[in-house]
Amino acid sequence: MSSPSHVRAKWAAIAGAPLLFAAIAALQVRIDAQTRSEAQEEEEILLRSGSAVKKLSLGYDSLLANIYWTRVVQYYGARSGKDGATFDLLWPLLDITTTLDPKLVVAYRFGWIFLSETGAAGPDRTDLAVALLKRGIAANPDDWRLNCDLGFLYYWRVKDYPNSAAAYLEGSKKPGAALWLKMMAARVLEKGGSLETSTMLWSELYESTKEPSIRHRAVQMLRGLKTLQDELYLDDLAEQYQKRFQHYPASTRELRDAGLIGGIPVDPDGYPYVFGPDGKSRLNPRSTVVVPPDLTNQPAEPK
Amino acid sequence: MSATPGIVAINTFREAVRDRVLYNLVFFALLMIGAAILVGQISIGIERLVIINLGLTAISIFGLVMAIFIGVGLVYKEMEKRTLYSLLAKPIRRWEFLVGKYAGLLLTLCVNTAFMTLGLAAALFYVGRPFVRSDASILAAVYFIVLELALVTALGLFFSCFSSPMLSTLFTLGIYITGVFSKDIRDVGELTNVSALKTLTRVVYYLVPNFHNFNAIAVVAHGDAIPFSLIWQNTVYAVLYAGVVLLAASAVFSGRNLK
Amino acid sequence: MSTPAIEILGLTKDYPVGFWRKRMVRSLDNLTFQVEEGEVFGFLGPNGAGKTTTMKLLMGLIYPTSGTARVRGRSIDDIQMHREIGYLPEQPYFYDYLTARELLDYYARFSDYSAAERRERVTRFLGRVGLADAGDVQLRKFSKGMLQRAGIAQAILHDPKVIFMDEPMSGLDPVGRREVRDIIHEMKQQGRTVFFSTHILSDAEMLCDRVAVLAGGKLQGVGAPNEIVSIEVHAMEILFEAHEGRPLPAGLASHATQIGGRTRVEVPESDLYQALHELRNCEARILSVSPVRPTLEDYFLRLIGREKANSHAVEVNSR
DSSP: OOOOHHHHHHHHHHHHHHHHHHHHHHHHHHHHHHHHHHHHHHHHHSOOOHHHHHHHTTTOHHHHHHHHHHHHHHHHHHHTTOTTOOOTTHHHHHHHHHHHOTTOHHHHHHHHHHHHOOGGGOOOOHHHHHHHHHHHHHHOTTOHHHHHHHHHHIIIIIOOHHHHHHHHHHHHTSTTOOTHHHHHHHHHHHHOSOHHHHHHHHHHHHHHOOOHHHHHHHHHHHHHHHHHHHHHHHHHHHHHHHHHHSSOOSBHHHHHHTTSSSSOOBOTTSOBOEEOTTSOEEOOTTOOOOOOHHHHTOOOOOO | OOSHHHHHHHHHHHHHHTOHHHHHHHHHHHHHHHHHHHHHHHSSSOHHHHHHHHHHHHHHHHHHHHHHHHHHHHHHHHHHTTHHHHHHTSSOOHHHHHHHHHHHHHHHHHHHHHHHHHHHHHHHHHTTOOOOGGGHHHHHHHHHHHHHHHHHHHHHHHHHTTSOHHHHHHHHHHHHHHHHSHHHHHHHHHHOSOHHHHHHHHHHHHHSOOGGGGOOHHHHHTTOOOOHHHHHHHHHHHHHHHHHHHHHHHHHHHTOOOO | OOOOSEEEEEEEEEEEESTTSOEEEEEEEEEEEEEOTTOEEEEEOOTTSSHHHHHHHHHTSSOOSEEEEEETTEETTOGGGGGGEEEEOSSOOOOTTSBHHHHHHHHHGGGTOOHHHHHHHHHHHHHHTTOGGGTTSBGGGOOHHHHHHHHHHHHHTTOOSEEEEESTTTTOOHHHHHHHHHHHHHHHHTTOEEEEEESOHHHHHHHOSEEEEEETTEEEEEEOHHHHHHTSOOEEEEEEEOOTTOOOOHHHHTTEEEETTEEEEEEEGGGHHHHHHHHHHTTOEEEEEEEEOOOHHHHHHHHHHHHHHSOOOOOBSOO
């Protein structure tokens, strides 16, 4: 009945190998559980110098830049929007990426957005964002889009309109620059942070990119800006209503019934606006529109 | 010029083509290029860039691995296994044998590089972007890699004329790395006030092959053109340098008593 | 007088030894002799005598410390010399990724044959060495004997005028040795010169017109095989069955050896009749009487012994 020993050895291997591998995997999980904290510490200190990484890349720096850029995206993506998250490595990683490949434009164009995000979304380091874009412009002097981004950064986050206008103007002089840059330079200087200017900037940003995350962001901003514009208009109408009826309207329907508006105005989600007891219009509680906090205290005075 | 080196070259090519190791290397290179598509998806805005970077890097690294590991064994294996005995009894001069071996490996490397370049083109095609004029510069970068491989192969062949494959690999790798860093070595010398050191680093700079010349990956990844002057200068550089190395290899090999 | 097939003129080879390669060891010392056109010439010597060194010097695989050699009047430095020779290395090894047919085709390419001619030749010579059925087998699957046959095929494929063979019979079974002898004989019939080395004497005795004997890197003698042997003192061997109860005379008994039921005794040629007479007296039955020719193995042994005793080369009937 007994089969030859080499046949038995074969079956023993077929049956035994998966079991042993399962044991090995289980053991690795245990080892990882013990060493995880150490590994994270290690990540914090490994190779902060971009030029050292560049030397060690043996000429394959361009590929390494892509890998570091992917790390930036993964690093930011894993932390953005999480409470208590820190972004300590964001700048070093961007620094290494752009040192390895100074012509990796995408790293500047998204890096400044990551750096300048506020709250749980980012580290709120507009200073580093400005530095990153300036480095990008120096390394890619023909790329007007980076000037555009710098203008936008100054306008939106720093609210430094003269610098914003200067950035747009510089970009407008570069070959192939979009025509609206020149116009924008004048407009930013003249009207500062007006809603029309903001709307126009975000519209241009939406038009100029195919990147879904940026487009999504622009749509959110434009929805917020549209809401702000609506609210300002409705607040104005509410004042007129109050003058006529000595009380604020409780709903937009009362404005319509009073003949001040032709229909029921709705927010970008399709919900009608509501009024508070102070006569200020606001979003329907069910609406998903987010009004950007740094635009609600408009208009800011140009410095 | 006699036909002898050609006969040796074709047999060397046949040897390489029948080696399974070669297919494994090409397979891994193509795998790497394929992986670039995945990297492009977990990143932002570098889908095409990372394919070109990773593709050219794979072509370069796997080409180097082949050039060094096959190159250092080419002559040594024939000496060690004594296949050279019956061959050199034929009307073959030793330098003809050496040049034939070199040409055969170079042919092998060119064919492999062509396959890997096709893989790169397929990956670029897959991410759905029609080819444009600037993509021609990718071919120029591939050509530079081939020139680099021609130089490395010559070095490997030279060392294998008088040392074991292990040592030859170390020597060749050493020269390759020195050649990549040659600019930095010179810069170190320029920073000092010691004139002897300055002279030494300058000599090293001009003596070791400057592999930095042949690295155009970053340039073409961003769609920039490679100037024609660089193409011909690099070609002449590689031909001259490989020529010198082969000449030295011939001299060493011709004078050698076979074991 | 016609040009000799091979002229060896004072070939000397020193090898460096030791870590610093400073000490030199002489492996071949002032070797001089020549081989005539059409001869089958045996190059004899024990292992380590310098036979392979001489072969490699002639093939240009190593370079002489001093001296030179000519093949058919051409210096061994002359690449054209290689068009007229074939060479079978000792224990040949070939590219194991090729088939026997591909190997021979590769080598034939160096001789300016057309593709059709190469095909014909390769097939013919594969058959000649008994590899007709193994032509499309990769050489990695070849036995030692088959490799030897492939090696012989490549050595004679291009109709060389002079064929050098280093230990051509080694690694072969008795049938294979017989076939190699036939090939060497055939080469001679075709007027080619065959120069082969061996340490097995029966091969040389059967095939060679002349032999050279090498020991310790020095030439010990050149001549016809029987000349080399004839210089030795002859003895006679008597094989007989002793008669029971009749003891042998003391003179014979002292150096008699028992083999089975028989007795063997060796006596100097001059004492033969005396010994036979004594054996008749004691009614022994004589089975055979034959001359004892010392084999070349004995000859080598004696040479090496003498070499160790006094390191002089001994001139043995050299030309």
